[in-house]
Amino acid sequence: MTTSTPPPVLVEHVTRRFGAVTALADVSLRVDAGEVVGLLGPNGAGKTTLLSLVAGLRTPDEGTVRVFGGDPRDPASRTSLGTTPQETGLPETLRVREVVDFVAGHYADPMPRAELLARFGLTDLGERQTGALSGGQKRRLAVALSLVGRPRLVLLDEPTTGLDVEARHVLWQALRDYHADGATVIVTSHYLEEIEALAERVVVVGNGTVLADDSLARVLDLVAVRRVSFTLASGGPAGLVGLPGVQDVLEAADAPSGARVTLLASDADAAVRALVERGVPFADLEVRGASLEEAFLSLTRDDAPVAAPAGPGVVR
């Protein structure tokens, strides 16, 4: 057997609980060198917990986490790691250049300050005290600081939440450039737009498990759910769950006649055809795009459709 270089991230059968809450349940994930992986999922899905385990800030209750083959709590592993948590505190009275120099002092071969500031559009702010930066500027500086040590693995927890469009684009470009230099990146977000801008592979996390792990294009298909709504003239919507193209029925299964029923459909055309063929007495039909939260909801349901059981694809 040939020995191979350990991957930047190897998470195997990890469970992490907080009291009665199981934040992650038997999660496995491998990220190879040079990948950009987006972790997508609703609030409380377990994304931050997963990143904090990879960053060595928490330990799993069960299972193992390896970073470049080492324990992420080991300082030797951590020198290859750059992280930006969801919330960052910067010392208010220090100037931007002082903060960069302070962090750079911890590394043998830091990125030159001028290069770092230029990458993040912060060149003109070197003399500014961090307390006087705007929220977007602070966030850009926080992400920039994660790259000072030229990490081979970058972990970003919701890097652009709260930023305006322009600041968001500057940050995305800086991250794309850093990835192009050879880094491996894991980024969490609630925003599909952010994941689309950055990730090539997307891992959808929900209820502490990996719901899907696939290419960006395949996951976009998966979450491209349509809402099909109509008023039921008579009878209940029982049986609509199994209808072709239908992932989920949002209203109660015994909705009375006259009730408004909403279906989440992966194929709205097939769903509407099936409604007609089965003689479902609908009125005021409306079809529109569902929100990402609704798509997550339908993916998270116990009776959601299951795709490939192993390997790339949906892994529920």
Ligand SMILES: Nc1ncnc2c1ncn2[C@@H]1O[C@H](COP(=O)(O)OP(=O)(O)OP(=O)(O)O)[C@@H](O)[C@H]1O
């Ligand atoms: N320190 C903690 N103590 C107790 N419960 C926690 C703690 N950290 C996380 N949890 C719980 O674990 C679950 C997963 O949380 P986590 O922060 O990992 O989710 P997330 O996907 O990052 O959510 P968000 O998108 O809101 O940041 C949630 O139910 C959360 O309340």
